[in-house]
Amino acid sequence: MLSSLIPLQLPSRMQTHLWYILPNEVNNKSLLKHYTQLLSQHEKDSISGMQSDELNKKNALLARTLVRTTLARYHTNNNDNTVVDPRALKFKKNLYGKPEVDWEVDDTTTNHPKLQFNISHTDSLIACGVTLNAPVGIDVEDKTRKMRHDVLSLAKRFYSSEEVKFLSSVEDTESQRKEFIKLWTLKEAYVKALGKGFSASPFNTFSIIRSDAETYNLCDQAGEWKFRLLELAASSHYAAICIEGEDGQEAMNVIVHKTIPFVEDELISI
Amino acid sequence: MASLSTNSLSFRAPSIQSSRFSQVLRKPSSFQAISFGSFQSLKSLRLQISCAAKPETVQKVSDIVKEQLALSADTALTAESKFSALGADSLDTVEIVMALEEKFNISVEETDAQNITTIQEAADLIEDLVQKKPAA
Numbered sequence: 001m002l003s004s005l006i007p008l009q010l011p012s013r014m015q016t017h018l019w020y021i022l023p024n025e026v027n028n029k030s031l032l033k034h035y036t037q038l039l040s041q042h043e044k045d046s047i048s049g050m051q052s053d054e055l056n057k058k059n060a061l062l063a064r065t066l067v068r069t070t071l072a073r074y075h076t077n078n079n080d081n082t083v084v085d086p087r088a089l090k091f092k093k094n095l096y097g098k099p100e101v102d103w104e105v106d107d108t109t110t111n112h113p114k115l116q117f118n119i120s121h122t123d124s125l126i127a128c129g130v131t132l133n134a135p136v137g138i139d140v141e142d143k144t145r146k147m148r149h150d151v152l153s154l155a156k157r158f159y160s161s162e163e164v165k166f167l168s169s170v171e172d173t174e175s176q177r178k179e180f181i182k183l184w185t186l187k188e189a190y191v192k193a194l195g196k197g198f199s200a201s202p203f204n205t206f207s208i209i210r211s212d213a214e215t216y217n218l219c220d221q222a223g224e225w226k227f228r229l230l231e232l233a234a235s236s237h238y239a240a241i242c243i244e245g246e247d248g249q250e251a252m253n254v255i256v257h258k259t260i261p262f263v264e265d266e267l268i269s270i
Numbered sequence: 271m272a273s274l275s276t277n278s279l280s281f282r283a284p285s286i287q288s289s290r291f292s293q294v295l296r297k298p299s300s301f302q303a304i305s306f307g308s309f310q311s312l313k314s315l316r317l318q319i320s321c322a323a324k325p326e327t328v329q330k331v332s333d334i335v336k337e338q339l340a341l342s343a344d345t346a347l348t349a350e351s352k353f354s355a356l357g358a359d360s361l362d363t364v365e366i367v368m369a370l371e372e373k374f375n376i377s378v379e380e381t382d383a384q385n386i387t388t389i390q391e392a393a394d395l396i397e398d399l400v401q402k403k404p405a406a
Contacts, residue, residue, distance in 0.1 A: 049355070050355045051346075051347075051351055051352075052355055052356060052357050053357075056357045122359070141361070145361075147361070147365060148338060148365055148369070149368055153368075154364070154368065157364075158364055158383075188360060198360070199380075199381040199385060202380035202381065202383075203380075204380065205380075
């Protein structure tokens with residue numbers, strides 16, 4: 001018997017909640033069937049229409065499940081404080097194709113704070129970042145991912161000149177590859193947080209620079225974009241988070257949980 | 271049979287899928303012989319022809335996609351195959367774009383690079399860019 005979804009406290013301002021699933025840990029057929037029942041018809045059709053292997057389809061299912069169950073947990077029914085039905089969530093896309101929750105304005109039976117979210121997945125990790133009122137973008141990447149092209153060639157083709165300069169200064173090839181991937185996730189997270197599509201901010205039009213061991217910033221930025229780069233799942237993955245802060249705000253605070261919806265949550269210290 | 275005027279192409283035959291016709295469109299030399307007001311109409315014309323990009327182009331794009339995504343050689347890809355549905359993420363997409371640039375000796379605009387989502391779109395863009403190059 002599956003437990004019901006446990007309600008969650010909302011993120012505070014300048015805080016990102018990061019939830020992730022490791023697909024390798026979710027194999028129980030009846031659990032997966034339960035997840036399928038949470039999806040909209042459109043989502044189900046989209047998954048069955050994928051020209052891809054069963055693993056990719058399972059990951060697509062887990063991604064939708066993660067989004068629906070996580071967002072649902074921040075919303076309770078006014079009468080009994082139970083979590084709303086994940087099936088009840090509706091989604092739409094903004095002008096540029098970024099997914100967002102479609103709130104039903106007249107619904108007074110639930111509380112619906114203006115949560116924002118963004119998801120990212122690799123074959124081996126699916127993540128969902130949630131904020132309150134702050135545009136958010138996340139990107140995750142397998143730390144061991146190898147590119148088919150030479151890293152510096154890719155950077156020269158797609159990154160900014162400052163970033164190419166930085167990567168060129170990294171002497172060890174393996175470290176260079178890692179720095180490329182870290183930058184990739186940070187740049188992706190920024191563009192996804194902006195929510196205007198990749199054409200609006202081609203990668204070579206902005207630079208992300210590391211100021212010290214843990215702090216990344218946008219060069220010459222308009223607005224207050226905050227970045228965090230984390231390592232998840234026994235350091236197997238990089239996860240970059242970008243949110244839009246307010247002037248003078250301090251750094252972003254992140255709370256990370258590994259989860260298996262309806263089964264367990266594990267708070268991860270970072 | 272098609273007739274050509276300054277700004278548009280008009281057809282009598284409803285079906286425009288004959289390969290002979292599409293070969294006429296592809297040869298750069300025939301463009302020089304005919305003056306068009308703009309290439310706008312050509313582009314919208316091409317999108318109406320379902321097999322506009324040469325089969326060889328679609329095949330080459332498919333091969334590059336298969337290699338980048340490490341798909342088995344016998345994976346059935348169609349022109350409508352979406353990269354994302356094949357398991358490609360955005361980093362795969364830029365690597366595919368770079369491989370296409372190398373293979374076809376073209377340069378893809380930043381705004382186009384991340385907008386390519388299917389094999390057909392990639393093939394169409396490639397042929398568009400190849401045509402715009404000076405005749406080799």
